Amino acid sequence: MIEIRNAGKKYLQGAREVHALRNVSLRIKSGEFLSIMGPSGSGKSTLLNLIGGLDQPTSGEIFMDGRPLHGISDDELTLIRRRRVGFIFQFFNLLPILTAVENVCLPLLLEGIPFTRIKPKAVLLLEQMGLGERTEHRPEQLSGGEMQRVAIARALITEPAVLLADEPTGNLDSHTSEEIFLLLSNLNEKGQTIVMVTHDSKAAAYGTRVITLKDGALAEDVSLGGAPS
Amino acid sequence: MSVKFAMLGILAEKNLHGYELKSSFDEKVGEFWSLNYGQIYSTLDRLEKEDLVTHDRQAQDRRPDKKIYSITGKGRTELEEWLSTPVHKVRALRDEFFIKLVFMDRKDPGPILDLIEKQKAHYLKQMNRLTNRKVSLKKRPEHADSLTAELLMDAGLFHAEADIKWLTLCASKIKATMGENT
């Protein structure tokens, strides 16, 4: 579903060149729940951003469903990112002035689809996240775990081919984190492809495969057993 | 030691014969601890000698009498005392792996780094199995012992996570001190 061939990413930090990624090749199959691990600075977020079309590689190729994500125009990339990819982040990135349901609708509102047409689906997603009673709350009125569940609903509103998560529970306690991972694992069981960056092997254990990056290169690739029965 | 108290704990809930005791033991802590019938019966013998457990005989058709075990008052007192005492001994972690580390080749870090990666992959797979069991347990929360089972699995997961972190640190320190020949 996603294929990365010899992808590299260099950044210029002043006069210095930083190799954030070196020659990474990886195939992600539909229905996988892949975790990306590795030390700080090893290139995990960089790789996730390339997969999600937030950024382009400086060398190599990336394909999503056979279509290239490299060497295309920014507009094309934006379209793929909006339609095919859902993102969740460590700091939730919700808009503070919007209610939960408005935040969930946002990706489609930005496409010009009217709120009334999106709202029922957004409410349904929030209900699935256990937030049926919280749809009209603003982020400041929600706990961290609730905010992250709103963010998951927002990521799902476009029915993305892949859900990308960058340390989604980096700011949550163990119990709250576990609720988030259970949600992700249920989504994956229903067929949602997920790629998640994490430092927590307890989180990675919910997935089907774990890769480890070191100094920007792919160091390990471990396939875990089956999905939950 | 804890097998003794696990068995006392089970008998404190209900009088059981040896076979039932083993089933209950397996259900409660079997994920981390496997005991065969021999160990069950030898522990029961010891507990009887210490006066912590006693048994009644139940006659059976054309078969030897069945022994039904129950906890004594002294047994209950010891169990309660044990339950309220914190554990002092730090778990003997990673013991076998540690020995391998001591005898590793000082000139070539390759083999031990390989071993560390294999060990980590092994823990990850183990954690995945535990997590999958936990996830399916969550789907039938009506099961009476599901909370304790879940908490035990959590303990296993946290320990494995700590082991993986330690192994990762080992690899990075070994590389830093023995050079990057990998």
Ligand SMILES: Nc1ncnc2c1ncn2[C@@H]1O[C@H](COP(=O)(O)OP(=O)(O)OP(=O)(O)O)[C@@H](O)[C@H]1O
């Ligand atoms: N926009 C940027 N400009 C310059 N350098 C960058 C940029 N983004 C990342 N880097 C560098 O690329 C390397 C990889 O960064 P990346 O954010 O992918 O690491 P990471 O594995 O996600 O780390 P962490 O676990 O700390 O989030 C780092 O050395 C970082 O400094």
Ligand SMILES: [Mg+2]
């Ligand atoms: Mg990062």
